[in-house]
Amino acid sequence: MHHKFAKRASSVTSSDMRIILTAGERPELISLAGGLPAPELFPIDALKAASEAVLTEEGAASLQYSATEGYTPLRKIIIGRMDAIGIPVELNQVMITSGSQQAIDLTGRLLIDEGDTIICESPTYLAAINAFKTYDANFVEVEMDEDGMIMEILEKRLQENPNAKFIYTIPDFQNPSGRTLSLERRKRMIELANRYDVLILEDNPYGAIRFSGTAIPPIKHFDTEGRVIYLSTFSKIFAPGLRLGWICADEVFIEKYIGLKESADMHSDGFAQRLTAKYMELNDIEAHIEKIKAVYKERCTAMVACIEQYFPNDISYVEPEGGLFIWVELPASMDSRKIALACLENNVAVIPGAAFFANKAQTNTLRLNFSNTSEARIIEGMKRIGEVLHRELNEITITAGTTTR
Amino acid sequence: MHHKFAKRASSVTSSDMRIILTAGERPELISLAGGLPAPELFPIDALKAASEAVLTEEGAASLQYSATEGYTPLRKIIIGRMDAIGIPVELNQVMITSGSQQAIDLTGRLLIDEGDTIICESPTYLAAINAFKTYDANFVEVEMDEDGMIMEILEKRLQENPNAKFIYTIPDFQNPSGRTLSLERRKRMIELANRYDVLILEDNPYGAIRFSGTAIPPIKHFDTEGRVIYLSTFSKIFAPGLRLGWICADEVFIEKYIGLKESADMHSDGFAQRLTAKYMELNDIEAHIEKIKAVYKERCTAMVACIEQYFPNDISYVEPEGGLFIWVELPASMDSRKIALACLENNVAVIPGAAFFANKAQTNTLRLNFSNTSEARIIEGMKRIGEVLHRELNEITITAGTTTR
Numbered sequence: 001m002h003h004k005f006a007k008r009a010s011s012v013t014s015s016d017m018r019i020i021l022t023a024g025e026r027p028e029l030i031s032l033a034g035g036l037p038a039p040e041l042f043p044i045d046a047l048k049a050a051s052e053a054v055l056t057e058e059g060a061a062s063l064q065y066s067a068t069e070g071y072t073p074l075r076k077i078i079i080g081r082m083d084a085i086g087i088p089v090e091l092n093q094v095m096i097t098s099g100s101q102q103a104i105d106l107t108g109r110l111l112i113d114e115g116d117t118i119i120c121e122s123p124t125y126l127a128a129i130n131a132f133k134t135y136d137a138n139f140v141e142v143e144m145d146e147d148g149m150i151m152e153i154l155e156k157r158l159q160e161n162p163n164a165k166f167i168y169t170i171p172d173f174q175n176p177s178g179r180t181l182s183l184e185r186r187k188r189m190i191e192l193a194n195r196y197d198v199l200i201l202e203d204n205p206y207g208a209i210r211f212s213g214t215a216i217p218p219i220k221h222f223d224t225e226g227r228v229i230y231l232s233t234f235s236k237i238f239a240p241g242l243r244l245g246w247i248c249a250d251e252v253f254i255e256k257y258i259g260l261k262e263s264a265d266m267h268s269d270g271f272a273q274r275l276t277a278k279y280m281e282l283n284d285i286e287a288h289i290e291k292i293k294a295v296y297k298e299r300c301t302a303m304v305a306c307i308e309q310y311f312p313n314d315i316s317y318v319e320p321e322g323g324l325f326i327w328v329e330l331p332a333s334m335d336s337r338k339i340a341l342a343c344l345e346n347n348v349a350v351i352p353g354a355a356f357f358a359n360k361a362q363t364n365t366l367r368l369n370f371s372n373t374s375e376a377r378i379i380e381g382m383k384r385i386g387e388v389l390h391r392e393l394n395e396i397t398i399t400a401g402t403t404t405r
Numbered sequence: 406m407h408h409k410f411a412k413r414a415s416s417v418t419s420s421d422m423r424i425i426l427t428a429g430e431r432p433e434l435i436s437l438a439g440g441l442p443a444p445e446l447f448p449i450d451a452l453k454a455a456s457e458a459v460l461t462e463e464g465a466a467s468l469q470y471s472a473t474e475g476y477t478p479l480r481k482i483i484i485g486r487m488d489a490i491g492i493p494v495e496l497n498q499v500m501i502t503s504g505s506q507q508a509i510d511l512t513g514r515l516l517i518d519e520g521d522t523i524i525c526e527s528p529t530y531l532a533a534i535n536a537f538k539t540y541d542a543n544f545v546e547v548e549m550d551e552d553g554m555i556m557e558i559l560e561k562r563l564q565e566n567p568n569a570k571f572i573y574t575i576p577d578f579q580n581p582s583g584r585t586l587s588l589e590r591r592k593r594m595i596e597l598a599n600r601y602d603v604l605i606l607e608d609n610p611y612g613a614i615r616f617s618g619t620a621i622p623p624i625k626h627f628d629t630e631g632r633v634i635y636l637s638t639f640s641k642i643f644a645p646g647l648r649l650g651w652i653c654a655d656e657v658f659i660e661k662y663i664g665l666k667e668s669a670d671m672h673s674d675g676f677a678q679r680l681t682a683k684y685m686e687l688n689d690i691e692a693h694i695e696k697i698k699a700v701y702k703e704r705c706t707a708m709v710a711c712i713e714q715y716f717p718n719d720i721s722y723v724e725p726e727g728g729l730f731i732w733v734e735l736p737a738s739m740d741s742r743k744i745a746l747a748c749l750e751n752n753v754a755v756i757p758g759a760a761f762f763a764n765k766a767q768t769n770t771l772r773l774n775f776s777n778t779s780e781a782r783i784i785e786g787m788k789r790i791g792e793v794l795h796r797e798l799n800e801i802t803i804t805a806g807t808t809t810r
Contacts, residue, residue, distance in 0.1 A: 001630050002602055003657060004570055006518045006540070012664030036470050044464035051456040059449035063644035065441050098503055098648075098670040105669050109539065113411045114519075131668040134514065135411070165409055197407055225406050239468035241675035243503075252408060259417030263536040265507040269674045270646035 008134050026347075030381035033349035035175060035324055036372040041292055042239055043283065050278040054271065062271045068262045069254070070096025070246075071273040077280050078246050085207065086221035087230060092251045095258060098268045100205055100233035100245030102261075104128045107166075107201055107229060108135040109260050110253070117161045120168040121149050123327075123356035123365070125175045125203065128168060139358030140164065146318050148174070148181030151188045158196040166199035166229075171219055172207040173323025176356045176367040180321060183216045190222045200228045205245075208237050208289055210322035211297035226250035234276055236324070237289050242272040293322075299370040300326070302378050310386030312393050324371040327353070330364040330389070333396050339366065339388060348384040413539050431752075435786035438754035440580060440729055441777040446697055447644055448688065455683040459676065467676040473667045474659070475501025475651075476678040482685050483651050490612065491626035492635060497656045500663060503673045505610055505638035505650030507666075509533050512571075512606055512634060513540040514665050515658070522566045525573040526554050528732075528761035528770070530580045530608065533573060544763030545569065551723050553579070553586030556593045563601040571604035571634075576624055577612040578728025581761045581772040585726060588621045595627045605633045610650075613642050613694055615727035616702035631655035639681055641729070642694050647677040698727075704775040705731070707783050715791030717798050729776040732758070735769040735794070738801050744771065744793060753789040 054062050069075070075094045082089050097103040104127070112118070112135035120129075122141035129139065140161055142154045149169060158164060167189065171181040181189070193200050202219045220228040226249075233245035247257055261267070279285070303326055304319050317328045330336060336352040343350050353365025368385075370378060459467050474480070480499045487494050502508040509532070517523070517540035525534075527546035534544065545566055547559045554574060563569060572594065576586040586594070598605050607624045625633040631654075638650035652662055666672070684690070708731055709724050722733045735741060741757040748755050758770025773790075775783060 001632055004516065004604070005661065006514065006516050006521075008518075009515045009661050009665060012661050034470075039465035039469045042465050042468045044460050044468070047464070047468070048457060048460045051460070052453060055449050055453045055456070059452070060444035060447055061646075063447045063449070063452070063646040064444045065439075065640075065645045098674075101668070102670040109411065110414045111409065111411050113413075116411075127668065127671070134665070134668055199409070227406055235470075239676075240470045241466075241468040243670060243672070243674045256410065256414050256417050260414060260539070263506070263532065263539055264510050264669070265503040265648060266532070267648070269503075269648045269677050271644075271680075272674050272677065275676075 008136065029344075029347045029349055030373060030377050030384070031349040032368045032370070032373060032378070032381050033351045034372055035369055037236055037240060037324075038292070038295055038371055041295060043279065043288060046279055046283050047275065050275050050282060053282070054274045054278050058274060062274045064270065066267050066270040068258050068267045070094070070268060071270060071277060074273045074277040077277055078248070082248055085215075086217040087248060089248050093248055093254055095247045095254050095261065096268050096273060097245045097247060097261065098265055099235060099240070099243040100203065100231050101127055101131070102264070103231040103245050103247045104203065105131045105134070106247075106257055106260050106264065108132045108137065109264075110256055111165050111199070112137045117164040118166060118168055119154065119157050119161065119164050119198070120358055121170065121174065122358070122360070123176050123353060123362070124168065124358060125170060126355050128203065129358050132168075141357070141359055144177060144179055146179060148179050148185055149189070151185050151192065154189065155192055158192060158198060162196070164198050166201050167193065168201045168203065169219070170203045170206075172204055172216075173209065173320050173325070175206070175323070176325055176351070176353060177327040178318050178320030178323055178325045179327070180216065181219075186216065186219045187222055189219055193227055194225055198227075202228050202230045204230065205233045205236050206323035207232070209293060209296060209324070211293040211300070213321035220248070229253060237285065237292065238276060238279070242269065242276060244268060244272055244276055296324070296371050299373070299375055299378055302375045303368060303370045303382060306379055306382030306386070310383050312389050315389070324369055326368045326370065328366045328368060329362075330366065331393070331396075332364050334364050334392060336364055336366050339392060342388045342392065343385055346384045346388050348381040350385060413541065434749075434752045434754055435778060435782050435789070436754040437773045437775070437778060437783070437786050438756045439777055440774055442641055442645060442729075443697070443700055443776055446700060448684065448693060451684055451688050452680065455680050455687060458687070459679045459683050463679060467679045469675065471672050471675040473663050473672045475499070475673065476675060476682060479678045479682040482682055483653070487653055491622040492653060494653050498653055498659055500652045500659050500666065501673050501678060502650045502652060502666065503670055504640060504645070504648040505608065505636045506532055506536070507669070508636040508650050508652045509608065510536045510539070511652075511662055511665050511669065512636075513537045513542065514669075515661055516570050516604070517542045522569040523571060523573055524559065524562050524566065524569050524603070525763055526575065526579065527763070527765070528581055528758060528767070529573065529763060530575060531760050533608065534763050537573075546763055546765065549582060549584055551584060553584050553590055554594070556590050556597065559594065560597055563597060563603060567601070569603050571606050572598065573606045573608065574624070575608045575611075577609055577621075578614065578725050578730070580611070580728070581730055581756070581758060582732040583723050583725030583728055583730045584732070585621065586624075591621065591624045592627055594624055595633075598632055599630055603632075607633050607635045609635065610638045610641050611728035612637070614698060614701060614729070616698040616705070618726035625653070634658060642690065642697065643681060643684070647674065647681060649673060649677055649681055701727075701729070701776050704778070704780055704783055707780045708773060708775045708787060711784055711787030711791070715788050717794050720794070729774055731773045731775065733771045733773060734767075735771065736798070736801075737769050739769050739797060741769055741771050744797060747793045747797065748790055751789045751793050753786040755790060
């Protein structure tokens with residue numbers, strides 16, 4: 001029998017990353033590989049009460065088919081959250097999605113024709129690359145420094161690619177790099193987008209998880225022309241299992257998104273939407289977020305201290321002010337895929353950075369996650385990585401020494 | 406500002422159907438338009454207990470990110486249900502989806518390249534047409550009679566379209582026609598698919614809701630070459646709000662589906678999956694389905710009696726043996742869109758059939774839903790439709806009389 005897959009499906013395979021992520025199920029292994037929130041912080045008891053209330057008060061409605069754009073009270077809660085960070089939106093500018101991954105996918109569906117160019121950070125979010133590839137996008141990368149995407153390079157890329165469809169950016173505590181786009185650059189990005197008539201897809205799953213430094217308004221705050229599509233999610237501040245994210249954009253976009261979502265999955269889980277809205281009604285979500293931030297800050301600080309203590313001197317990293325990740329650059333001669341496999345043998349999982357580049361991989365990079373592991377296990381895991389790094393570095397030095405003889 | 410939408414998004418707009426469906430929110434209006442299950446049958450108290458148990462026993466896991474292919478115990482429950490209807494499958498042949506709408510969409514993503522041909526019933530499921538159009542499919546329609554797709558026409562279409570990607574069929578109590586593909590034709594469809602080397606997408610959301618006649622094995626039961634992809638859902642037997650469906654297919658397909666779903670929405674709601682599995686563990690789902698069938702049978706019988714009593718003589722319909730819908734063919738001269746709008750004015754909503762044709766609409770057809778309305782309101786609604794039909798028929802007769810003079 002002939003399996004006639006579509007072109008877009010022919011390259012779909014299990015990734016290296018999945019091998020490392022599933023290895024994380026061995027109990028002796030310490031995984032710093034995933035991007036999971038701390039499950040011990042999930043508000044389980046409060047959810048029991050919210051679930052009981054939803055089923056008692058509106059059980060049938062919560063279990064029935066419902067509107068594609070989402071449950072109105074939850075959309076209103078989102079409007080409040082957006083307003084608080086400087087994005088005033090109306091109800092017809094908000095759509096609920098099945099996690100922000102669906103928002104990314106639907107944006108590809110809305111905007112990308114075969115061969116279209118997307119401008120993205122280097123590195124960028126792996127699952128966004130994969131989603132956009134489904135729609136046959138080409139990627140043009142913009143290098144970053146510790147303040148995020150470099151605007152001079154962005155402008156050059158916009159000049160070279162006058163038909164680019166949109167700039168994809170994760171401005172706060174980026175996945176994977178942990179870097180934050182500076183205030184000046186946010187303003188500059190809007191100026192450039194206006195001048196070169198390009199859309200911006202602002203993907204902001206981590207913004208609410210800032211545990212040090214000063215909050216910077218989102219890019220969309222500076223948008224005067226309705227060219228920023230803003231995505232976020234309840235996954236990092238509440239519970240990713242419920243798969244609820246959202247899109248804020250001008251109505252002309254949201255109308256199209258609704259039509260596309262209807263074809264994709266009709267609507268997001270209505271019970272989960274009501275559960276989330278009810279939780280927000282009965283509880284202080286801000287207090288809950290403060291708890292998350294305190295724990296993540298402690299874990300991040302511990303991980304940074306371990307880098308200083310256990311890692312070789314000639315590596316570099318950016319200490320993030322929020323989010324879930326630290327990005328480590330190893331000496332240029334080191335192959336982080338080899339390091340990641342050696343780490344697995346030493347019972348610690350990390351993600352080699354190469355997967356996070358749309359085109360040209362920097363193979364000496366690692367992404368470390370601090371949100372999903374206790375401080376004690378972070379310390380033990382970082383020691384194990386340190387052992388591998390020192391060993392590999394010695395081997396490289398010895399080999400290099402041998403070669404020059 | 407220039408809105409650079411992708412080609413596929415340019416045609417996306419709010420449908421006629423949405424206008425009629427949202428009209429259904431006026432309380433004086435009786436809606437026979439949607440395709441909603443009876444909400445009064447949702448097992449709300451049992452779900453309260455299941456929710457409490459899930460959150461107590463595995464709260465953190467249910468709220469965390471989880472495997473793209475779905476929650477294993479729920480996949481095992483599906484294996485049991487598939488086995489009971491003559492489809493033996495292994496765990497690696499089952500993937501959970503966010504409703505069967507996502508299964509349809511992912512199948513488009515897996516199989517359809519721009520311009521590919523899909524063979525479908527005439528009429529067929531509206532939201533499948535829309536999903537496949539997203540992937541730029543062409544449709545070739547096969548006419549039906551009361552036993553479903555006509556096999557002689559199917560063979561002709563396969564000969565005319567040797568590169569057709571798949572046959573899309575809803576064999577049991579089809580949406581919108583209510584028709585069921587006969588046993589002989591199921592066997593014949595497999596023979597034809599094997600001979601012409603084409604895949605079959607068997608979409609079976611309604612099969613479990615058979616309330617009269619004898620069950621017929623699914624098409625996949627007769628599949629010896631792994632060329633049938635089988636879709637179903639918990640929406641009709643349990644709760645559509647939770648958005649849980651599934652795909653059964655050979656592993657070579659499921660592996661690809663998993664990769665595509667990962668890009669589309671990561672995974673389906675893990676809490677909803679555990680809730681559904683826990684409900685099935687603690688309750689007798691078969692007894693629940695029996696209740697649904699008894700109620701739908703009663704409502705279907707009432708609707709059929711009303712057609713006989715209140716509708717003009719020269720209309721035809723098929724009395725379904727299950728599912729949610731009755732399909733009515735009006736005299737060829739009648740435009741059902743006009744009828745549907747006149748019905749709205751008479752405070753009853755129905756769906757004009759034209760929307761359910763991929764290419765060539767039969768504009769004298771109506772779809773009536775009996776699952777979501779009480780017997781008393783069905784009778785009142787059908788009276789109101791009958792009034793409109795008699796009035797329109799008289800007008801047509803008078804107009805025709807005038808013209809011939």
